[in-house]
């Protein structure tokens with residue numbers, strides 16, 4: 001126990017024993033003192049459990065009148081996208097909405113009660129602007145049978161003059177000290193990163209939901225852990241923020257005028273390491289509506305081609321480039337289907353003229369037909385979220401873009417090598433029937449006119465959901481739970497049509513709430529040594545996470561480690577530059593990895609990722625250095641680290657067998673003693689049972705469990 005916490009507990013605390021495993025302690029004025037799990041003490045920073053923004057209702061109406069004015073082409077112009085975006089914003093913004101922020105730390109009227117079922121914290125008589133005694137705030141901490149707690153925040157707002165706009169809750173400060181504990185923090189694509197002793201992590205972390213990352217974090221001191229998550233069946237808009245010294249909170253946008261964020265924050269004691277956090281979240285996640293179709297192995301509508309293509313190449317090129325690359329790939333990898341992520345099949349450029357993709361470049365249909373004839377899979381690129389504001393079409397589409405509370409539309413721009421002018425792109429509102437028809441039309445044309453058997457619809461499961469304050473769109477104004485419902489209306493008919501033709505639909509990112517709305521999630525963020533396969537530990541067997549981008553200049557050893565690591569997590573490999581076909585050393589590695597994956601689809605495509613290889617004695621390590629994967633970050637320094645000489649993961653196959661899949665990263669024979677995965681149903685590593693494994697140089701091996 002920390003000295004700070006000992007002092008605070010002796011001087012100030014009222015003990016609130018929730019379970020034998022977890023205790024939550026408060027001061028008499030509502031400050032959280034700490035949370036104890038076993039011998040470990042978390043959240044010793046005191047502070048502010050909640051904060052909220054209320055907006056003056058009359059000021060929202062004024063902004064609404066100012067918004068909605070369509071930009072002219074002269075206003076937006078062509079050229080520098082940032083300037084055009086600023087011009088559009090400035091010309092359309094209404095008066096700034098009047099926002100009042102209230103916070104627990106500023107309220108002196110506090111009550112606390114406790115029963116066997118719950119702890120109730122109430123702050124009374126809160127003023128909003130010039131309205132005295134307008135508001136009470138209540139935190140209810142439900143004590144759950146499994147020892148966890150569900151924290152909810154609600155407001156009793158007695159004035160119609162102010163509407164709840166935003167909440168920041170549940171804020172825990174200094175969950176662990178730097179150098180003291182391990183932190184599992186949300187991150188793009190794989191879902192999380194594990195920072196041992198909280199070292200070398202970026203700060204702050206903004207994990208938008210429904211974007212790339214899960215609404216989950218966990219902290220460990222020794223084997224005692226604290227789980228912090230939003231187990232939210234409605235997939236409401238929120239952002240998990242982590243600041244210095246593990247200050248953590250959810251920033252939420254509910255529906256305008258709601259009584260609170262609308263979901264509980266779950267705190268739970270854990271015993272073990274980050275895998276236990278993933279197992280707890282999996283137990284929640286697989287019961288939710290987005291997982292209702294069940295595992296792939298039991299879902300006849302799921303197009304298995306997506307999870308059985310072992311390799312992907314990425315191009316920005318026209319028909320001749322596409323056909324040449326896939327012809328070469330067939331010569332290099334004759335035994336496998338190679339997928340092609342195909343940008344620039346359309347006349348319009350990349351990140352410009354969206355969503356006006358048609359007409360296609362010349363001979364696209366013929367190229368797709370040819371690639372199919374040689375057993376390859378070209379997948380055209382589209383975007384399911386953006387409309388370039390410089391197009392004439394946007395003059396008509398602008399009313400269906402996401403509207404911010406100040407009346408302007410939500411406009412973004414992206415800087416890449418392909419679009420240095422950063423053209424402005426409006427975020428289209430998935431709650432509108434008009435955007436629904438647009439997406440359904442261009443996806444239908446890719447299927448019907450081009451004969452594609454796969455499509456990539458960019459950004460849907462990657463980019464943040466946005467609150468939208470346009471009252472004409474037909475969804476609740478503000479944030480809340482309607483974003484996913486809007487995309488469900490868009491994508492369910494798309495998926496049905498594509499599946500009927502044996503075709504599949506993919507998107508970018510890993511947003512879990514789209515699990516039943518697409519067939520695969522492209523994962524293309526920068527790789528880090530701290531990555532852990534959180535999403536695969538939760539949803540493996542229910543969808544396909546694919547691709548393992550590399551830098552063309554990475555050396556063979558570094559390439560081998562990255563590709564082995566991610567193949568053993570279940571990923572098909574790729575999103576490679578075609579230059580990789582000129583690297584026989586890397587192609588030889590890929591050929592072996594593809595063959596191994598195809599021989600173990602029962603685990604890697606249709607099974608569940610259970611755990612990692614745990615040697616009894618730490619293994620020798622091998623160095624690796626990964627250059628930035630993406631060309632717009634080529635000046636960034638490579639990440640460097642050490643990997644164990646042998647890596648591996650436990651999987652449960654579709655038939656229920658528990659297997660260890662392992663890779664020797666070195667050119668020497670390796671023998672190791674490892675802990676056998678114990679009773680899989682209890683998710684435990686047996687503390688006593690071990691086995692010995694010898695792998696030849698660079699060998700990949702499947703080992704059946706000895707149980």
Ligand SMILES: [Zn+2]
Pocket residue numbers: 401402403429430431432468469470473475
């Ligand atoms: Zn809207």
